[in-house]
Amino acid sequence: MLTGRGAFVGDIDFPHQLHMRIVRSVYASAVLRSVNVDAARAAPGIVTVWTAADIADLPPIDFRDPAAEALRPYRQPLLARERLRYVGEPLAAVFATDPYLAEDAAELISVEADLLEPILDASVAPGSFAPGLSTEALVLRAGYGDVDQAFAAAHGVVALDLTIGRHSGVPIETRGALARFDAAADVLELYGATKVPHRNRDALARMFGRSATGVVLKEANTGGGFGVRGELYPEDFLVCLAAMRLGRPVKWIEDRHEHLMAANHSREQRHHARVAYDADGRILALEDVSYLDQGAYVRTHGARVAEMTTAMLPGPYRIPAYRSVCHFRLTNKTPAALTERLGGSRAVSSANA
Numbered sequence: 001m002l003t004g005r006g007a008f009v010g011d012i013d014f015p016h017q018l019h020m021r022i023v024r025s026v027y028a029s030a031v032l033r034s035v036n037v038d039a040a041r042a043a044p045g046i047v048t049v050w051t052a053a054d055i056a057d058l059p060p061i062d063f064r065d066p067a068a069e070a071l072r073p074y075r076q077p078l079l080a081r082e083r084l085r086y087v088g089e090p091l092a093a094v095f096a097t098d099p100y101l102a103e104d105a106a107e108l109i110s111v112e113a114d115l116l117e118p119i120l121d122a123s124v125a126p127g128s129f130a131p132g133l134s135t136e137a138l139v140l141r142a143g144y145g146d147v148d149q150a151f152a153a154a155h156g157v158v159a160l161d162l163t164i165g166r167h168s169g170v171p172i173e174t175r176g177a178l179a180r181f182d183a184a185a186d187v188l189e190l191y192g193a194t195k196v197p198h199r200n201r202d203a204l205a206r207m208f209g210r211s212a213t214g215v216v217l218k219e220a221n222t223g224g225g226f227g228v229r230g231e232l233y234p235e236d237f238l239v240c241l242a243a244m245r246l247g248r249p250v251k252w253i254e255d256r257h258e259h260l261m262a263a264n265h266s267r268e269q270r271h272h273a274r275v276a277y278d279a280d281g282r283i284l285a286l287e288d289v290s291y292l293d294q295g296a297y298v299r300t301h302g303a304r305v306a307e308m309t310t311a312m313l314p315g316p317y318r319i320p321a322y323r324s325v326c327h328f329r330l331t332n333k334t335p336a337a338l339t340e341r342l343g344g345s346r347a348v349s350s351a352n353a
Helices: 069-074 099-106 147-152 197-208 234-246 256-262 304-312
Strands: 018-024 030-036 046-050 090-096 110-115 128-130 136-144 156-164 176-182 187-191 215-218 250-253 269-277 283-293 321-329 345-352
Touching (some): 018 099, 018 234, 030 090, 046 234, 090 099, 090 234, 187 234, 197 215, 197 234, 234 250
Parallel strands (some): 018 250
Antiparallel strands (some): 030 110, 046 090, 136 321, 176 250
């Protein structure tokens, strides 16, 4: 690395490789009527263009670990189907012999959509995600002790309205993926995965109905991760699928604009917390009602952020009674997941009783 001989995924190339460009939604919430790719398919250097109809046999992206069955309808498809749910959502993939030709062709794709009012605040009443599905995917409840009795006997109560802002990791190296399929050996290779290669290998194997021995992940040097590069996104699955179906290596390198729209965000929450204390200032009980803004879909971590928030709220303190209710809700923002950087909280208002 110090001598300049480091090899990042952007430095790796294979003969006859194709380059992928993703066409992304410019709408936070809309009904998707049509994606016209005719002009793009006829552009110079274009091998093919995919929309959701071209990969209809592929399921949405599954969870890394077992998750509540209630979350499965909220998983993200590889390319948008019927609805556009956040700015930056992939809705078409262009494959070309040159990255610049792919980008030029992507600009020829036109989209027809009927705009909908976006949901931007997880603390307001839930809306409709799909027929029969609310945007409140889960309500997590946890606690112990007699909270009501502790508040009834308290010398005083502190109430806080706390917000934790949405944030993301911004590594120097953006995401990248390069897939190659060796048909003779029946092995799919993915370069660019930066963390948990065995879990991500298993996720790819499940998606494509392959054995674990038929998928190999290879990590190059990495210019920062911060959690956002530690899981699989639609783009990773798409380059792998294209490498198998098109019979050529396929490469995708994210630009910075894409990264800010599409890589995981995290931890936007609002908490209504109350603490009961005795005459000596000792905490008797903690009660918290929180609203977690998951964004548009539930990604591979499932409800991990909500679960960790609920579990860690008492911190290192000896609190005799605790009650937490976490509303896990979806909005029309970039999906959130578990990133490594911690966000600070801000007190909106407080009152003593």
